[in-house]
Amino acid sequence: MTRLSWFNVVSLTLGFAFLYIPMLILIIFSFNESKLVTVWAGFSTKWYGELMQNEAFLNAAWVTVKVAVMSSTLATVLGTMAAYVMVRGGRFMGRTLFSGMIYAPLVMPEVITGLSLLLLFIGIGLDRGVLTIVLAHTTFSMCYVSVVVSSRLVTFDRSLEEAALDLGCSPAEAFRLVTLPIIAPAVISGWLLAFTLSLDDLVIASFTSGPSATTLPIKIFSAVRLGVSPEINALSTIMIAIVTVGVITASLVSKRAMVRQKQEEQAAARTT
Amino acid sequence: MRRAVLIAIPYAWLLALFLVPFGIVLKISLSDTAIAIPPYVPTLDLAEGWAGFRAFLSELDFENFVWLTEDDLYWKAYLSSLKIALISTIFTLLVGYPMAYGMARAPEEWRPTLMMLVILPFWTSFLIRVYAWMGILSNEGFLNQALLWLGVIGEPLALLNTNTAVYIGIVYTYLPFMILPIYAALDRLDGSLIEAAEDLGCSRLQAFWLVTIPLSRPGIIAGSFLVFIPVLGEFVIPSLLGGSGTLMIGKVLWEEFFSNRDWPVASAVAVVLLLILVIPIVLFQRNQQKQAEAEQ
Amino acid sequence: MGDIVSSTVFEPWTDPQAEPLIRFRNVTKRFGSFTAIDDLTLDIYEKEFFALLGPSGCGKTTMMRMLAGFENPTEGSIELAGRDIANVPPNKRAVNMMFQSYALFPHLNIWDNIAFGLRRDKMPKVDLEARVEEMLKLTRLEKFAKRKPHQISGGQRQRVALARSLAKAPKLLLLDEPLGALDKKLRQDTQFELMDIQEKTGTTFVIVTHDQEEAMTVASRVAVMDEGHLMQVATPDRIYENPESVYVADFIGDVNIIQGRASAVGGETYSIDWAEGQGQLTATSATSFDNGQTCHLAIRPEKVTITADRPEVADNVVQGRVHDIAYLGNLSTYHVELPNGTIIKAQTANTRRISRRSFTWEDPVWLSWTATAGVLLAN
Numbered sequence: 001m002t003r004l005s006w007f008n009v010v011s012l013t014l015g016f017a018f019l020y021i022p023m024l025i026l027i028i029f030s031f032n033e034s035k036l037v038t039v040w041a042g043f044s045t046k047w048y049g050e051l052m053q054n055e056a057f058l059n060a061a062w063v064t065v066k067v068a069v070m071s072s073t074l075a076t077v078l079g080t081m082a083a084y085v086m087v088r089g090g091r092f093m094g095r096t097l098f099s100g101m102i103y104a105p106l107v108m109p110e111v112i113t114g115l116s117l118l119l120l121f122i123g124i125g126l127d128r129g130v131l132t133i134v135l136a137h138t139t140f141s142m143c144y145v146s147v148v149v150s151s152r153l154v155t156f157d158r159s160l161e162e163a164a165l166d167l168g169c170s171p172a173e174a175f176r177l178v179t180l181p182i183i184a185p186a187v188i189s190g191w192l193l194a195f196t197l198s199l200d201d202l203v204i205a206s207f208t209s210g211p212s213a214t215t216l217p218i219k220i221f222s223a224v225r226l227g228v229s230p231e232i233n234a235l236s237t238i239m240i241a242i243v244t245v246g247v248i249t250a251s252l253v254s255k256r257a258m259v260r261q262k263q264e265e266q267a268a269a270r271t272t
Numbered sequence: 273m274r275r276a277v278l279i280a281i282p283y284a285w286l287l288a289l290f291l292v293p294f295g296i297v298l299k300i301s302l303s304d305t306a307i308a309i310p311p312y313v314p315t316l317d318l319a320e321g322w323a324g325f326r327a328f329l330s331e332l333d334f335e336n337f338v339w340l341t342e343d344d345l346y347w348k349a350y351l352s353s354l355k356i357a358l359i360s361t362i363f364t365l366l367v368g369y370p371m372a373y374g375m376a377r378a379p380e381e382w383r384p385t386l387m388m389l390v391i392l393p394f395w396t397s398f399l400i401r402v403y404a405w406m407g408i409l410s411n412e413g414f415l416n417q418a419l420l421w422l423g424v425i426g427e428p429l430a431l432l433n434t435n436t437a438v439y440i441g442i443v444y445t446y447l448p449f450m451i452l453p454i455y456a457a458l459d460r461l462d463g464s465l466i467e468a469a470e471d472l473g474c475s476r477l478q479a480f481w482l483v484t485i486p487l488s489r490p491g492i493i494a495g496s497f498l499v500f501i502p503v504l505g506e507f508v509i510p511s512l513l514g515g516s517g518t519l520m521i522g523k524v525l526w527e528e529f530f531s532n533r534d535w536p537v538a539s540a541v542a543v544v545l546l547l548i549l550v551i552p553i554v555l556f557q558r559n560q561q562k563q564a565e566a567e568q
Numbered sequence: 569m570g571d572i573v574s575s576t577v578f579e580p581w582t583d584p585q586a587e588p589l590i591r592f593r594n595v596t597k598r599f600g601s602f603t604a605i606d607d608l609t610l611d612i613y614e615k616e617f618f619a620l621l622g623p624s625g626c627g628k629t630t631m632m633r634m635l636a637g638f639e640n641p642t643e644g645s646i647e648l649a650g651r652d653i654a655n656v657p658p659n660k661r662a663v664n665m666m667f668q669s670y671a672l673f674p675h676l677n678i679w680d681n682i683a684f685g686l687r688r689d690k691m692p693k694v695d696l697e698a699r700v701e702e703m704l705k706l707t708r709l710e711k712f713a714k715r716k717p718h719q720i721s722g723g724q725r726q727r728v729a730l731a732r733s734l735a736k737a738p739k740l741l742l743l744d745e746p747l748g749a750l751d752k753k754l755r756q757d758t759q760f761e762l763m764d765i766q767e768k769t770g771t772t773f774v775i776v777t778h779d780q781e782e783a784m785t786v787a788s789r790v791a792v793m794d795e796g797h798l799m800q801v802a803t804p805d806r807i808y809e810n811p812e813s814v815y816v817a818d819f820i821g822d823v824n825i826i827q828g829r830a831s832a833v834g835g836e837t838y839s840i841d842w843a844e845g846q847g848q849l850t851a852t853s854a855t856s857f858d859n860g861q862t863c864h865l866a867i868r869p870e871k872v873t874i875t876a877d878r879p880e881v882a883d884n885v886v887q888g889r890v891h892d893i894a895y896l897g898n899l900s901t902y903h904v905e906l907p908n909g910t911i912i913k914a915q916t917a918n919t920r921r922i923s924r925r926s927f928t929w930e931d932p933v934w935l936s937w938t939a940t941a942g943v944l945l946a947n
């Protein structure tokens with residue numbers, strides 16, 4: 001299927017224009033001289049400068065990154081365990097409930113997840129702050145990690161683990177030396193997914209954060225409610241830039257790895 | 273032994289931080305509002321033992337749920353959420369399908385790039401993507417400027433803070449969720465099937481309608497649910513792009529909780545929303561399962 | 569189809585003093601309600617090359633997995649060198665397995681794959697390197713040491729799997745259809761290689777195979793299985809020449825089965841009534857049959873002589889027409905139809921060119937065989 005008709009070309013062009021023009025406008029106007037975000041008044045980077053002076057935003061950014069690193073790491077560990085249990089655990093009591101609890105958070109409206117966690121934290125008298133956000137984020141992102149990792153595990157040839165056991169590994173060694181290296185790409189993408197989900201989250205963080213810990217999305221949301229501001233544009237531009245660089249780097253790295261593997265294979269074929 | 277620990281850790285975590293909170297929501301939805309800390313009664317007093325528990329149980333009732341049916345704000349909000357979710361799912365499909373189709377027909381070497389272009393917005397902050405539309409849709413925003421300049425309209429349209437803005441925002445932010453499963457289905461589709469259909473006398477359009485669409489149906493269904501389900505409980509888009517006339521249940525719940533501090537009613541709203549969600553979630557699961565079986 | 573170690577008589581199973589290396593005692597394995605292995609008892613001796621043969625799903629892999637420690641018997645016990653191994657986990661057993669799928673670790677190169685098991689034993693670096701090099705040399709893989717598994721051919725992969733499982737010098741090596749993925753030529757080469765390695769290392773091999781010819785070629789003893797039961801355990805030549813049941817006779821090689829009723833003639837000789845209007849057949853049998861008992865005479869096609877004229881002296885003679893001829897190159901198999909419709913196969917060596925063949929379709933022929941040519945079986 002490689003015959004692009006005019007219809008395909010038009011729909012792709014319009015579609016990608018729709019996806020990218022809003023972001024482009026956002027970026028362009030972060031360099032606007034004027035406070036008005038809709039009228040171009042000349043190039044300037046002053047909003048970036050102002051952003052760098054804004055203690056509140058910087059603090060929130062720091063909290064957000066801290067929360068994201070902690071929760072995504074914890075979620076990766078728990079999610080990988082959950083995936084392993086789901087795929088390799090065999091039968092155990094309450095397995096259906098377990099798999100239900102893994103999948104439910106994926107489709108649960110954020111308002112409900114946030115509300116229920118908040119009520120729990122209040123119920124047990126846990127002060128809201130960084131810890132509660134980390135707990136909340138870990139809970140829903142571990143489910144995403146588990147889905148990503150288990151989709152890799154189901155295609156994983158079980159006899160590899162058995163071979164490792166057969167050659168003298170304890171089950172833990174077999175996991176560390178054989179399973180983990182092979183599923184590592186899935187685990188890493190699970191971590192990245194959890195990290196982004198945590199960075200992005202507004203609703204659950206709003207419910208579970210306290211006055212001592214405000215995350216960047218919460219800060220942005222309360223600023224944006226009052227209307228459009230060039231400072232937010234500047235902040236958005238920075239965030240978009242980071243993500244873009246990240247995604248492009250990741251895809252280049254994986255592409256290079258693929259090319260290298262192909263070269264190795266060819267080199268190997270020559271020496272046969 | 274080791275296996276038991278491995279199972280127990282994630283299990284206990286999910287029980288404590290997913291199921292138990294849920295039980296609490298259910299319980300509070302049966303309680304009454306009070307001016308107290310926490311702002312509801314009854315609270316369970318374990319010190320009183322069994323009698324305390326009985327007293328506690330006897331005070332629970334369905335008052336809040338009755339309230340949801342009496343005040344038309346709530347059922348209107350549920351209905352309007354369903355309507356918005358349904359309509360925006362259809363729009364997303366109408367925009368997403370042609371894109372996925374175009375991607376599947378694009379030359380092999382372009383596809384990874386196109387794929388990346390679809391995924392990139394997905395990794396970008398949701399909030400920022402919604403925010404981007406605020407500047408475009410406002411009265412003096414770019415869309416109005418452009419339309420005025422083109423002479424299509426005489427005076428600015430009120431777009432921001434309307435349902436139209438909400439639809440645009442939803443289609444924009446959820447588009448990748450629609451494109452990816454459809455593209456996956458189309459990508460698997462064997463090109464020779466179309467050729468066979470054409471060989472058997474179909475026109476291009478007929479072949480598309482009779483072969484491509486039915487074979488990409490699992491992707492269409494998956495994509496539609498992936499949009500419909502989360503949109504139903506959406507909060508950010510209606511609160512940033514919608515106006516006072518935009519009723520969505522996620523927003524109602526938020527306000528009930530944060531503005532009115534009526535925790536029991538907020539909990540009841542959550543319970544009903546969840547009951548509504550059960551149907552599409554079950555249908556979605558069934559679709560996924562069927563697809564998984566078909567692939568084996 | 570000879571025994572490999574025929575030069576020095578190697579028959580520990582005939583020696584009541586010999587201690588078996590592996591001992592299955594009344595082993596039953598169930599998966600849910602399904603019985604995969606049914607009350608099976610079997611001894612395997614040190615340095616044996618033991619083949620498990622049987623149709624798909626008869627429980628061969630299950631036997632192997634119980635030996636390797638991936639499954640536990642539901643009932644009964646398995647002993648390895650006199651020790652019950654029920655509670656020994658796979659990583660603590662002096663048993664290594666070569667997997668049906670090879671199960672080479674894709675993230676490690678060939679060298680590291682082979683070294684994998686040795687590293688688990690914390691073998692000193694110098695010894696480890698020497699051992700890996702030795703294994704590479706044994707399996708002629710020196711050139712490929714630095715490659716990843718996906719960069720070598722199927723046959724080479726199979727040798728890596730073999731080297732990896734041999735590296736730890738296990739007491740027992742399990743090979744689950746090791747040659748299944750190879751083409752016929754490579755397969756035959758590898759069979760001899762395997763036998764060679766087995767002889768050099770003195771390891772006990774248990775091999776699973778679908779292929780009866782392979783089992784006959786490599787094994788010191790063959791076990792024929794069916795639905796979780798052992799049908800017969802014997803040396804390849806005995807399995808072939810003296811099957812104990814119709815099932816085994818039929819499973820191994822080509823055979824004519826003639827059903828009839830036995831009546832004792834005297835000594836170990838029986839005459840068999842087998843069809844209306846046909847003369848009685850004569851056969852000898854060490855097992856005794858009652859008069860009138862149903863019996864099956866199993867005769868290999870190569871033991872049936874085909875002639876144009878009635879042979880003068882023969883224990884058994886029947887007449888028929890050539891119904892079909894299967895030309896196999898070195899051999900031809902004639903399918904001869906008797907007047908009552910029975911088809912009997914006779915095989916002759918093609919010592920002449922095909923155009924000079926003595927018989928052709930529809931020719932009337934005589935078939936004859938001696939009283940000792942066939943085996944008389946009860947079931």
Ligand SMILES: Nc1ncnc2c1ncn2[C@@H]1O[C@H](COP(=O)(O)OP(=O)(O)OP(=O)(O)O)[C@@H](O)[C@H]1O
Pocket residue numbers: 599602604622623624625626627628629630631778
């Ligand atoms: N884990 C299991 N659960 C349920 N049934 C099983 C399991 N493993 C094997 N079986 C069943 O046990 C029987 C024997 O299986 P086994 O794998 O030992 O057969 P096999 O002789 O190796 O066959 P093949 O020659 O096809 O490899 C089969 O009917 C199989 O379906």
Ligand SMILES: [Mg+2]
Pocket residue numbers: 628629630
């Ligand atoms: Mg098998």
